[in-house]
Amino acid sequence: MTESLSKLSNEGFNELPSHVWPRNACRQEDGVVTIAGVPLPEIAEEYGTPVFVVDEDDFRSRCRDMAEAFGGPSNVHYASKAFLTRRIARWVDEEGLSLDVASENELRLALAANFPAARITAHGNNKTASFLRLCVTAGVGHVVIDSAQELELLDMIARSENATQEVWIRVKPGVEAHTHEFIATSHEDQKFGFSLASGSAWAAAVAAQNAENLELSGLHCHVGSQVFDADGFKLAAERVLELYSRIHAELGISLPYLDLGGGYGIAYTEDEQPLDVNAVAQDLLTSVGKMAAELGIEAPTVVVEPGRAIAGPSTVTVYEVGTIKDVHVDDETTRRYISVDGGMSDNIRPALYGSEYDARVVSRFTDEEPITSRVVGSHCESGDIIINNAQYPSDVATGDFMGVAATGAYCYAMSSNYNLFGRPAVVSVRSGQVTPMLKRETIDDFLARESFEA
Structure with a gap:
């Protein structure tokens, strides 16, 4: 304390x-x-x-602020782990945003609120077969793959359902945001994702591309929570884009999405200032465009996952x-x-x-x-x-x-x-x-x- x-x-x-x-x-x-x-x-x-x-109007207005900053509501996924009820899900839907869920029950609640499954992305480091099957059968837009074991299981489930599931690979770019150890999520020694440094992220991308019932359409990373320094987001984006370049060169595909997660800081006390979302968005999107041009690849659409910055x-x-x-x-x-x-x-x-x-x-x-x-x-x-x-x-x-x-x-x-x-x-x-x-x-x-x- x-x-x-x-x-x-x-x-x-x-x-x-x-x-x-x-x-x-x-x-x-x-x-x-x-x-x-x-x-x-x-x-x-x-x-x-x-x-x-x-x-309610405060919550909705922050949805719109994020949408305006990042190029439209479809590029903003509300991180439901921050706070989710059926009413919250309906607000998010009415504002045109997408929704991230991190458990089977979060997904079930969103579906109970009639949130469009195609605008839902599923996260989690230990997704059960039941959770993954519900993602496939409900028509969830994206499943973020967190391990080789999960990738194989999801491919098998999609095959059994005679379906193709769109997936993103969660990548650890090795960027440690200045935040509490328990909510920093991008360094190597933690439970989420595949490492860029060890090559496991590349191996996962190859495996997803080769899987018969999975469609690889993007990469995902997250640098932490309650982050005020925008440089961490930019550095993570630059490192992950190098993997995009390799995927383009060696696998011959251009991935349309780059999900840079959330973690945008808010003010909890009078002497704190919230992150300037507009400034960060402009800086981040410019950086992604510039880096993609330097690598000779098409810039992917940047997706973000604010939760605290909307609900807090x-x-x-x-x-x-x-x-x-x-x-x-x-x-x-x-x-x-x-x-x-x-x-x-x-x-x-x-x-x-x-x-x-x-x-x-x-x-x-x-x-x-x-x-x-x-x-x-x-x-x-x-x-x-x-x-x-x-x-x-x-x-x-x-x-x-x-x-x-x-x-x-x-x-x-x-x-x-x-x-x-x-x-x-x-x-x-x-x-x-x-x-x-x-x-x-x-x-x-x-x-x-x-x-x-x-």
């Missing part, structure tokens, strides 16, 4: 950083924060806390403040512990990655002087910390509603039932209206899953 200290004045604490909070969030004259015209305290009172509140900023988690405790740290420091009624079961990222967030009281103005504070959850775990070290107004009180911004990606998706906490409700807001998206889990849900006879 990091020890950075966020210092906010009273006035600053009441302001909402526009680059962190949803685009339709604002604080009203009475101090209450609204999103899309809906007061967050009203949502908290109706649906309970914690509750995830998704700004769209959502706020609302908690109710409970116990407040002052803890003596040393002779000079007392830290105030502000407990809320959720924590690591609905947001594991601070405990897992040391992630930082922006949290504000959303039910009123706060007026008192700031003091050293820590926002913690309600779980039986000392590492259950949401905001590790910040200066919060001393009048934050039990019963206040506190909103944590930028929780749309990898919070609900990675949620758990630790301490038998039920996963929170999720609602979307648009034009002053609230639409339930996911129900809150209750003890009845837990008991219904048990196989127990009295």
